[in-house]
Amino acid sequence: MTTKTSIAAAFVLALTSMACNTGQEKKSESVDSTQAIPANENKPSPGEILPGKWVQPISGQDTAMQGFQLNADGTAASVNMHTLIYDKWELKGDTLLMWNHTEGVKTTGAYVDTVIIRQITDSTLVLARKDNFEMSYTRGK
16 A cells, blocks of 8 residues: 555656646746847837827818927927917826917816827827827828
8 A cells, every 4th residue: 555655646746746847838938939029129219209290180170180299309389279289298108298278268277188109100199098088190291
């Protein structure tokens, strides 16, 4: 009986060892595959792409465009919006902050628009608000 118990114990120990090693192999494989992805060092950062004019069609007036101008010095301006005036902007990670104020409306005030950059290329910009509402812009001329 002692021999049978020893054989059974050795068998259980071997299975446990194989199970532990299998998990470690998978774990190291996933780390290795993640590390193997080369970084694209030539790709410009969002902060380098953001400065410029970003516009979208005005609802009901497809030929007219509205949006904002982000200047490299951190200042901002509204494009074809006469009551919402952008003053400055800042990028923190993937979050775009745009300070603005309202003029010519019953309730005036100063605000900060806080949006997440979902996508950015040289010609397109997709922003999302906290409620996941997305706004798409194209680079203006």
